[in-house]
Amino acid sequence: MRSPVWNAGAVTTPPPGLRERKKQATREALREAALRLAVQHGPDDVRVEDIAEAAGVSPRTYNNYFASREQAIVSAVTADREVRVAAAVAARPAGVRLADAVTEAVVEQYTNTGEREHEALLLITARTALRDAFLDATAGIEPPLTAVIAERIGERIGDAAAPTARVLAASVAAAVRIAVDGWLRSPETAGGAGSPGTGGLVVPSGSLSDRLRAALAPLAPAFDAAERGARQ
Amino acid sequence: MRSPVWNAGAVTTPPPGLRERKKQATREALREAALRLAVQHGPDDVRVEDIAEAAGVSPRTYNNYFASREQAIVSAVTADREVRVAAAVAARPAGVRLADAVTEAVVEQYTNTGEREHEALLLITARTALRDAFLDATAGIEPPLTAVIAERIGERIGDAAAPTARVLAASVAAAVRIAVDGWLRSPETAGGAGSPGTGGLVVPSGSLSDRLRAALAPLAPAFDAAERGARQ
């Protein structure tokens, strides 16, 4: 029912397909239900049975979409951040440094968070299991990033003998993970006040961009070299 | 209150305390039991109850050491590969390029495998769950690698504002993961013969070093820059 943004950067989907649409609707219903119930009753007081019931599917079907309960909750926040980062990189003009394009795209996508994200992040920070799942989700940006980087440096993606794009993408994912990890552990992020309705910006996101830039900076020379090698 | 720092990068425990020794013995007993039973009866036909019984502990205690069944089996192979890589890096003379030191250390530790490792790898390649657990285990080299890299480039490890060492270590781990992943998927590695007792060298390890070097090569410029920055 919403925007077809899940198409960005890929070569798939000539027709949308009715079946896939319903599948995606179910997935989003599970996502939203998981997050809503987690915020409402607390992360530990929500069972998969509740989430499945709220989404109108059987508990068994729920596990066909998400491998863990934490994954579903976190998925509501990370959602299509993965493809957005890759799309943001592809949107940059071809003239700029690849390292800069990637850095700016990552910072842009990780700092432009909606109001609902902050509420969810407050929840995620509390429980360790959710925090780990959230950090693991950063690895999801690797495949689309690999594709866009490979195109930039002129590398065939399937070639196992030329893993430069994959390595760079994985390194970016690792750097982002480190930055976010440090940010979540920082004292500024440790806020109490779980009461909903207060609104307001509880989580300061100011230092996140700094952490992201600091974590991505060491990789810049590797990007420069890869880009230089592509030009030759 | 004893020494909080767990001998990062140094050798192992001359007088470590009697308790820790027993703990490590239990861990190794679980490791060996898990691997032995997995090879003997097949990976799917071994329950945690069997492993715990073979190691002489309760099933609940088993879960105090390993979070999953696959982790225990894989742990028998990965064991202390983590500290060995870091130690191998530290063993290189200070004159050589850091990138070369890391690359050679990784290749050295991942290709020098005993006879028992091959038998285990044959088992791991078969089942997807074990393969994933094995790949996830490569992330374990990150902490010790971070320590040794931080020392080389003169960075304080706890400083969140200077995450260069952590990022580089994580990138190396990611590169290794990619290399091993590609190696395990390669047709040479895909050996049939599920029947135990046949033995013999089915898995050729020749191309693994090539894959490792190819995956680590793109990161070399990042290491050079970090090392150059440390000199100034």
Added chain:
DNA sequence: CAGGAAAAATGCGCACACGCAAGTTTGCGT
């Protein structure tokens, strides 16, 4: 439009991971 193949949803069952609250062992201080 009918029929069949492919894919997804569902029900069932089993083993597993882990929190909790005991009981047991180890180490340390006086």
Added chain:
DNA sequence: ACGCAAACTTGCGTGTGCGCATTTTTCCTG
């Protein structure tokens, strides 16, 4: 040597992840 405190082990109970077989839904083709 004695006893206390911390660390480790263990039993129990619950929710969960997932393989397998069956039923229902979607899609394609003659």
